[in-house]
Amino acid sequence: MIIPDTISVTELANRMAERTADVVKELMKLGVMATATQAVDGETAELIAQELGHRAQRVSDSDVESGLEGADDDEASLKPRPPVVTVMGHVDHGKTSLLDAIRRTDVAAGESGGITQHIGAYQINTASGNLITFIDTPGHEAFTEMRSRGADITDVVILVVAADDSVMMQTVEAINHAKAAGCPVIVAVNKCDKPEADPKQVRNDLLQHEIITEDFGGDVLCVDVSAITGQGLDKLEEAIMLQAELLELKANPDRAATGVVVEAKVERGRGSVATLLVQRGTLKQGDIFVIGAESGRVRALLDDRGKTLKVAVCEDPPTILATPLPRTGLDCRF
Ligand code: GDP
Ligand code: MG
Numbered sequence: 001m002i003i004p005d006t007i008s009v010t011e012l013a014n015r016m017a018e019r020t021a022d023v024v025k026e027l028m029k030l031g032v033m034a035t036a037t038q039a040v041d042g043e044t045a046e047l048i049a050q051e052l053g054h055r056a057q058r059v060s061d062s063d064v065e066s067g068l069e070g071a072d073d074d075e076a077s078l079k080p081r082p083p084v085v086t087v088m089g090h091v092d093h094g095k096t097s098l099l100d101a102i103r104r105t106d107v108a109a110g111e112s113g114g115i116t117q118h119i120g121a122y123q124i125n126t127a128s129g130n131l132i133t134f135i136d137t138p139g140h141e142a143f144t145e146m147r148s149r150g151a152d153i154t155d156v157v158i159l160v161v162a163a164d165d166s167v168m169m170q171t172v173e174a175i176n177h178a179k180a181a182g183c184p185v186i187v188a189v190n191k192c193d194k195p196e197a198d199p200k201q202v203r204n205d206l207l208q209h210e211i212i213t214e215d216f217g218g219d220v221l222c223v224d225v226s227a228i229t230g231q232g233l234d235k236l237e238e239a240i241m242l243q244a245e246l247l248e249l250k251a252n253p254d255r256a257a258t259g260v261v262v263e264a265k266v267e268r269g270r271g272s273v274a275t276l277l278v279q280r281g282t283l284k285q286g287d288i289f290v291i292g293a294e295s296g297r298v299r300a301l302l303d304d305r306g307k308t309l310k311v312a313v314c315e316d317p318p319t320i321l322a323t324p325l326p327r328t329g330l331d332c333r334f
Helices: 009-016 020-029 042-051 061-069 095-104 141-153 169-180 199-207 233-247
Strands: 006-008 039-041 084-089 121-125 131-136 156-162 185-190 222-224 258-267 271-280 288-291 294-302 319-323 331-333
Touching: 006 009, 006 042, 009 020, 009 039, 009 042, 020 042, 039 042, 084 095, 084 169, 095 121, 095 131, 095 156, 095 185, 095 233, 131 233, 156 169, 156 233, 185 199, 185 233, 222 233
Parallel strands: 084 131, 084 156, 156 185, 185 222
Antiparallel strands: 006 039, 121 131, 258 271, 258 331, 271 319, 288 294, 288 331, 294 319
């Protein structure tokens, strides 16, 4: 069992599958008076674990970041994987709308009765048989950190720029995140259905930020789209697959999973719910996870339409029901 720097008595009992009362009793023997909800330090917790016949391993926050990741995968174990695409851009330029429109083109979308709720990450199976993983980024300024992480976990950034508003503050911010992460950018000029749309202006304004689209002799792919009419979505898919091919993306599916928490919340009736991006390995129901100093068990795995999954492999974004609540933006290991 894993013991973090501090741990509540209840959590300690849970991890050992012992009764809380027994743990409290053991603590008393050591002269520590603690109630179920109080926290004890890792050293004390380790003593208790040994006393009760468990093998304990102390892990601090910093160890979790580096220590549990495991060895690098050797070349032979790597298999092709779908690209992870993060949609970025200024607030209200249509990131979420575009993602929803793309999701509606999924071959399975018709069968399951369409989209019931928005989700921050999902994978689609396109009509031409391509798998693509998409991640939304929240538009609010306060999410700068989350957005910069988005660029880190992604293979391709789709920069959404509204054709009636052109380059704005968060457009520039997104460009900088993508550059910092060394991530190729595809520009999606959205809202091209609007009469006042000026896609040429967008391409022009992007020049200042060293995004030189093909029309200007550069190598940045740029597609005119509309989330409302669906115009250009097929071209956008083509551009993504073209870019992905150049990257030769691979991962090892046959190992314990590691990944990142894209979204986490508590849902009434369901408890802790998180959307994860599995970056390596295969995640299974019942797996134990470690996120930061927290650990827990994956109670259930769901796809983006709420269907139960048995396993999730590399670059799948499954929703998990878990105990306790994973925190957004943290790496997780299973
Ligand atoms: P986000 O903040 O970037 O996620 O933007 P949203 O997807 O929430 O969209 C902001 C607003 O723009 C909403 O009112 C959408 O209906 C509208 N919108 C998004 N895409 C389009 C589009 O292609 N055409 C038009 N006319 N409106 C759009
Ligand atoms: Mg949005």
